[in-house]
Amino acid sequence: MVTGNDDIILDSFAGSGTTAHAVLNMNKADKGHRKFILVEMMDYAESITAERVKRVIGGYGQGKNAVEGTGGDFTFYDLGPVLLLPNGNLNEDVGTEKIREYVYFMETKSAIEPNKKDEPYYMGIHLDSAYYFYYQRDSLTTLNRDFLGSIKTKAGRYTIYADQCTLSQTELERWHITFKKIPRDISKL
Numbered sequence: 001m002v003t004g005n006d007d008i009i010l011d012s013f014a015g016s017g018t019t020a021h022a023v024l025n026m027n028k029a030d031k032g033h034r035k036f037i038l039v040e041m042m043d044y045a046e047s048i049t050a051e052r053v054k055r056v057i058g059g060y061g062q063g064k065n066a067v068e069g070t071g072g073d074f075t076f077y078d079l080g081p082v083l084l085l086p087n088g089n090l091n092e093d094v095g096t097e098k099i100r101e102y103v104y105f106m107e108t109k110s111a112i113e114p115n116k117k118d119e120p121y122y123m124g125i126h127l128d129s130a131y132y133f134y135y136q137r138d139s140l141t142t143l144n145r146d147f148l149g150s151i152k153t154k155a156g157r158y159t160i161y162a163d164q165c166t167l168s169q170t171e172l173e174r175w176h177i178t179f180k181k182i183p184r185d186i187s188k189l
Contacts, residue, residue: 014038
């Protein structure tokens with residue numbers, strides 16, 4: 001493995017953590033600042049992969065078999081449940097806030113704005129476009145004139161997610177609205 005002293009090495013099949021071990025050893029040998037990202041989808045990621053990396057950093061073994069640690073640090077993350085189910089529908093068990101964060105980030109590549117108490121479905125404004133996610137877990141939502149009347153944020157364009165829309169194409173164009181249906185269009189972002 002040939003790398004620069006500040007490279008980031010990705011191992012998408014981390015297994016027992018050999019790549020991390022090698023990166024930590026290289027950093028120790030040449031005082032490098034390489035980082036690594038390991039991805040492991042098997043159930044041993046915490047018990048084997050992460051455990052090995054901890055031991056490499058801190059040292060392991062005893063007596064004449066002791067191996068000095070490399071130093072360094074790492075963080076271990078467990079992914080949460082999937083947002084989209086295999087059928088393309090939302091996994092509503094992840095919670096509305098996580099769904100909203102995902103949708104807004106996929107639309108704008110930026111973090112969602114804090115909730116406005118007077119506009120609960122508002123997600124944020126980006127490049128003069130306001131984004132709304134009109135979603136209720138236990139009932140269908142409809143983009144209609146009543147919903148438009150609840151919008152307080154002024155913008156040049158609007159992207160509004162809802163289950164259905166009763167506005168005509170002419171009305172959508174006149175008010176600069178892009179309607180996106182929940183949940184089908186979410187997987188197409």
